[in-house]
Amino acid sequence: MKDILNRFLQGDRIACARMISLVENNSSLSEQEVSKAFGSLKDRMGRALRVGITGPPGAGKSSLVDKLTLLWRKRGKTVGIVAVDPTSPFSGGAILGDRIRMTEIAMDPGVFIRSMATRGSLGGLARRTQEVSDLLDAFGKDILLIETVGVGQSELEIAGAADVTLVVLVPESGDSIQAMKAGLMEIGDLFVVNKADRPGADQAVSDIEMILRLKDKEVKTPILKTTATTGEGVDDLRIAVEKQVELLQATGGWEGRRERRVRERIAELVEDRIRGRLWERGKTRIAELAGGVMLGRESLYEAAERAYQELMDELKKP
Numbered sequence: 001m002k003d004i005l006n007r008f009l010q011g012d013r014i015a016c017a018r019m020i021s022l023v024e025n026n027s028s029l030s031e032q033e034v035s036k037a038f039g040s041l042k043d044r045m046g047r048a049l050r051v052g053i054t055g056p057p058g059a060g061k062s063s064l065v066d067k068l069t070l071l072w073r074k075r076g077k078t079v080g081i082v083a084v085d086p087t088s089p090f091s092g093g094a095i096l097g098d099r100i101r102m103t104e105i106a107m108d109p110g111v112f113i114r115s116m117a118t119r120g121s122l123g124g125l126a127r128r129t130q131e132v133s134d135l136l137d138a139f140g141k142d143i144l145l146i147e148t149v150g151v152g153q154s155e156l157e158i159a160g161a162a163d164v165t166l167v168v169l170v171p172e173s174g175d176s177i178q179a180m181k182a183g184l185m186e187i188g189d190l191f192v193v194n195k196a197d198r199p200g201a202d203q204a205v206s207d208i209e210m211i212l213r214l215k216d217k218e219v220k221t222p223i224l225k226t227t228a229t230t231g232e233g234v235d236d237l238r239i240a241v242e243k244q245v246e247l248l249q250a251t252g253g254w255e256g257r258r259e260r261r262v263r264e265r266i267a268e269l270v271e272d273r274i275r276g277r278l279w280e281r282g283k284t285r286i287a288e289l290a291g292g293v294m295l296g297r298e299s300l301y302e303a304a305e306r307a308y309q310e311l312m313d314e315l316k317k318p
Contacts, residue, residue, distance in 0.1 A: 001033060005040065008139065013112065016139050020114055023135065024128045038131075044138040046258070048080070051241060052162030054148040054184065059168040060194040063228035064237075065145050069105045071238045077143050079105075080136030081113045082129055084149045112136060130161050130265060159187035160264050163257060164244050166237075168192045169208070171200035185211055188221065189244050192237060196225035282311050 004022075007015035023034060051068075053061050062083065069079045105111045114132055133144050148158050159165050167188035191212075193204045205223050212221050222240050226233035248254040289303040298306070 001037065005037060008135075011140070013109075016112065016135065017114075020132050020135055023131050024116065038134065041135075041138040044140070045134055046137065048133075048137040048141050048144045049164070049245060050133060050137075050144045050146060050162045052146045052148070052158035052165040053168060054158045054165065054187075055168035055192075056170075059170050060228045061147050061168050064166075064168060064192070064194060064226065064234065065147050066104055067228050067231050067234040068145065068238055069108075069111055071235055072143055073105070073108060073110055078110045078141045079112075080133070080139070080141035080144045081111065081147070082132055082136070082144065083113065083115045083147045084129060085115050085117060112139065112141060133161065160261055163248070163254070164189045164241055166190050166192055166241070168194050169204060170195045171198050171204045185215055190237070190240055191221060191223045193223065193225045194228055196233065197227045197230075201225055277315070278311050282307060282314075285310060 001022075004015050004018050008019050019037070023037075053065060055061055065081060065083070069081065072079055106113065114136070116129060116132065129146065133146060136144055146158065146162055165187050167184045167190070169191065171193060191208050193201050193208070195201075205225065208223050212219070212223075222244070224233060224237050224240055226237055228234060245254070248257065286307050289298075289307055292298055293300055293303050
């Protein structure tokens with residue numbers, strides 16, 4: 001681990017990929033080793049701008065990521081991309097792991113692309129997305145683009161992982177109305193109607209404006225039209241992202257968001273450790289109690305309460 005960490009600090013891309021794999025798979029490292037590794041990198045974290053990109057499947061999120069990356073690279077910025085994809089039912093890996101839609105940036109040494117499988121996570125992000133983002137931040141990337149899997153109504157976690165969140169919709173599928181039901185309207189800092197060369201783009205913009213006015217008449221959230229395949233409107237989107245950052249920094253929202261993210265991350269890590277310890281000790285007992293429920297000796301809720309009390313007693317032991 002020490003050798004990999006040293007090479008990581010020297011800018012070795014292979015070491016970066018290896019570090020990400022170790023953290024993502026969480027198989028060969030103990031919690032203490034992970035904590036020590038991140039502790040040695042803490043002074044290098046917190047500098048990158050994290051941009052979340054979410055929206056329904058087929059909205060063109062990957063194409064937008066591709067074009068935004070090209071624009072930021074032309075301005076001398078290095079970019080890390082964390083692309084969360086569906087899990088392969090055969091390998092357990094990311095189905096779109098080769099990121100075939102990002103052909104223009106895949107070979108750029110200033111870009112690091114990492115695909116992650118959801119592996120059962122339901123919030124649009126993979127379980128270790130934020131840790132991987134931290135590593136790319138420590139690796140020196142100026143901008144991190146975090147693309148969600150595109151699962152629709154459940155992918156709201158991105159708002160807690162990003163400094164700025166883009167909600168990407170398309171004209172013809174009624175996504176603007178779906179967004180109102182899904183809660184996406186609550187997390188978007190900017191809204192993007194992509195594939196704007198198709199009929200209905202202006203109507204989609206009007207629908208989103210109407211929904212936002214109903215939500216809060218005082219707040220004017222930017223709504224932009226893009227056609228990612230041609231690049232039309234994407235530079236306007238880049239500028240809008242940078243203006244949003246300036247606005248957040250000027251109003252105090254920037255530090256507030258980052259502090260909230262730190263609080264939530266600490267809580268999640270503590271919860272993960274507690275859950276892991278509980279399941280290590282409790283799986284066998286839960287199986288025994290399930291047998292009792294099936295035989296009618298006690299109810300499901302009584303068995304759950306018994307398991308809980310026994311596990312709490314176990315945790316009190318040294």
